[in-house]
Amino acid sequence: MVQSAPMNAPEDSRPETEVPDTQAEHGMALLKEGCAILDIPLDETAIAAFALYYRELVTWNERLNLTSITAYDEVQTKHFLDCLVSLPLIAEELGTGLPPAKPLRLLDVGTGAGFPGIPLKIVTPAIDLTLMDGTQKKIAFLEQLVEKLELTPARVVHGRAEELGRNPEYREQYDLVTARAVAPLTTLVEYLLPLVRPGGLAVVFKGPSAPQEFMEARRAIKVLGGEAARLAPVEVPFLAERRFVLLVKKIAPTPAQYPRGQGLARKRPIV
Ligand code: SAH
Numbered sequence: 001m002v003q004s005a006p007m008n009a010p011e012d013s014r015p016e017t018e019v020p021d022t023q024a025e026h027g028m029a030l031l032k033e034g035c036a037i038l039d040i041p042l043d044e045t046a047i048a049a050f051a052l053y054y055r056e057l058v059t060w061n062e063r064l065n066l067t068s069i070t071a072y073d074e075v076q077t078k079h080f081l082d083c084l085v086s087l088p089l090i091a092e093e094l095g096t097g098l099p100p101a102k103p104l105r106l107l108d109v110g111t112g113a114g115f116p117g118i119p120l121k122i123v124t125p126a127i128d129l130t131l132m133d134g135t136q137k138k139i140a141f142l143e144q145l146v147e148k149l150e151l152t153p154a155r156v157v158h159g160r161a162e163e164l165g166r167n168p169e170y171r172e173q174y175d176l177v178t179a180r181a182v183a184p185l186t187t188l189v190e191y192l193l194p195l196v197r198p199g200g201l202a203v204v205f206k207g208p209s210a211p212q213e214f215m216e217a218r219r220a221i222k223v224l225g226g227e228a229a230r231l232a233p234v235e236v237p238f239l240a241e242r243r244f245v246l247l248v249k250k251i252a253p254t255p256a257q258y259p260r261g262q263g264l265a266r267k268r269p270i271v
Pocket of ligand 1: 114135159182183191
């Protein structure tokens with residue numbers, strides 16, 4: 001499986017969990033500086049929300065194995081800023097200001113511990129957020145997190161993308177559908193595009209394999225109603241890794257036979 005973040009690092013490579021003292025926790029210095037570099041407004045309420053998010057993440061991680069990234073600085077860069085780096089591109093593509101002020105329905109597919117959905121929602125209160133994951137144990141964490149962070153409107157859904165994509169309650173209902181580290185792109189576009197409303201965007205976060213994966217997924221994007229997409233190299237502040245954000249605009253309804261059942265998006269992707 002192609003992953004854009006080292007989510008499945010072996011246990012023994014996991015950095016020691018350090019929950020910093022209250023003062024340091026509210027510092028979020030790297031996040032603040034990174035947002036300044038990215039021109040993303042970050043107020044005190046947002047900083048406090050990120051600090052609380054950090055604390056919840058490392059606390060629950062002891063039981064749930066949500067992420068291999070738990071060090072204070074690394075969570076700010078590899079999780080928070082890695083997600084936020086997409087925001088200027090999304091705003092540009094939608095033709096809105098930064099952060100977008102118009103109501104946007106966002107579905108985050110395979111959100112795991114809430115990435116990228118929660119960071120995007122914290123800095124963009126106008127987002128109507130739906131977090132979705134196929135793993136039940138993550139749902140309890142997400143539900144209490146949404147409550148603690150007082151994220152509204154926001155909800156958590158347990159389900160698989162390829163099933164929700166066939167359910168009229170979800171199909172073609174979202175302005176934005178995001179995914180980070182969920183599946184190879186040829187599979188992922190079959191998960192995401194059926195959920196995007198025509199005129200909306202699928203936003204995919206990828207690592208160095210992005211250009212190759214994009215080439216391979218071109219036909220699938222077209223078949224599923226997407227338009228020639230924009231693959232943007234991005235620089236995450238304080239990270240040297242090569243990162244990409246792929247933005248696919250949906251221009252036509254997805255044909256009724258997609259997403260296919262029986263794991264076909266995964267086992268036999270459209271090529
Ligand atoms: N997006 C998060 C988590 C990545 S791990 C991040 O970037 O940190 C991949 C997650 O996708 C897991 O939580 C897994 O349960 C979920 N997932 C994988 N395939 C899925 C599918 N078909 N439908 C819904 N969730 C899926």
